[in-house]
Amino acid sequence: MKVYKIPEATVIRLSIYSRQLSNLRKAGVETVSSEEIANSVGVSSAQVRKDLAYFGEFGTRGVGYRVDELLGYLTKILGLNKEWNLAIIGAGKLGSALALYEGFRQRGFSIRAICDVDQNIVGQNLAGVMVDSMDILEKLVKEHDINIGIITVPASEAQKVTDRLVDAGVAAILNFSPQVLKVPPDVILRNVDLAVNLKVLSFNLSHNR
């Protein structure tokens, strides 16, 4: 699995394929064609095969892919066979929702720490994790060996928190704050900007036909 440059769009699609395969496996389906995967995801079958081709040959010509086998490969490719430790920074509305959200509590990802500046929130229990004080952020990161920090603090605090997470050794950051963050090149950053999503819809609504 020594691949040098995979388009991000490919990685996103692979994630979705893996989810669909997971559903297929639950449904007891044993084999699937690229065409079927493609239809369920809304892309072309060529796209599916191309995406997979970055990583190897997983199918049988004339037959398709074995669902459980391909899911196994995708799990490995996506790194979901490892355990990732998460910390949620900011236990406000959004942070709490994420802490409790099912989509975040799935195989491979484990929320190990939640922290907040508000002393009224500190001590509360969110989905089995106690909210800690923001003061001990660095300690939490080290103790729980946090790989991924999830930022749900206000924009004004986001860069400060990010710097602290980075210094404490976090390898990746998922940023929900409406703030452009600067991180060193070896730290992975993804932004989920809710306002931007609405603005893009607004643009499309305004310009569509």
Added chain:
Amino acid sequence: MKVYKIPEATVIRLSIYSRQLSNLRKAGVETVSSEEIANSVGVSSAQVRKDLAYFGEFGTRGVGYRVDELLGYLTKILGLNKEWNLAIIGAGKLGSALALYEGFRQRGFSIRAICDVDQNIVGQNLAGVMVDSMDILEKLVKEHDINIGIITVPASEAQKVTDRLVDAGVAAILNFSPQVLKVPPDVILRNVDLAVNLKVLSFNLSHNR
């Protein structure tokens, strides 16, 4: 403003430029260069100018852009000078958080309706909006002239809800459920898949250097 195909990446960047300009205006800055915008967003200045060039000429050579003027243009380009009516479908953890989240309550966007199947939640007040029954979804969409539906129901319900929204006349959908949705070609769909975001981080963590 008759433009036929704008890259989605461009639209996303324009949204971010508009936020940065908004901050600059608040800070009392009057003019800004493409280089400065670029630095604050983390792209190249050529990229900034190219993005703007899709829509016209907004700057002065040798000088830069007037902050308030460019912000005005971007506001129009992004359709933020209009009012968009939102409905949140599913008042669980995530739906409630979005209803209360500041980033969603900003100029141009107005949450007009929230609904849920759970009769225990119906009647609750979320940020000034009463939660209604899912039964009257269509009525709500029509009464409040909803343009954008935000889906925060479980995956198993997402397609059904989407179909109902589309039939009721919603023009765009922002989907937070981990489910690939099918919509007619004239309906705009954007997906915010939290699990996929984590999986992409997992991939990058696994393959990085």
Added chain:
DNA sequence: TAGAGATAGTGATTTTTATAACAAAGGAGT
């Protein structure tokens, strides 16, 4: 008003990504 410095706008080029088309390979039926 001429020249220097700065910065926008834009055409050319390169890089990246997606699409299309087809050859290779497996399985099933005869």
Added chain:
DNA sequence: ACTCCTTTGTTATAAAAATCACTATCTCTA
């Protein structure tokens, strides 16, 4: 074993997007 059917893997092509490099034009100063 041969042929047909299916579907993968891959190569070729096209499309899209980003980068680069240059020209045009503005302001300011001497």
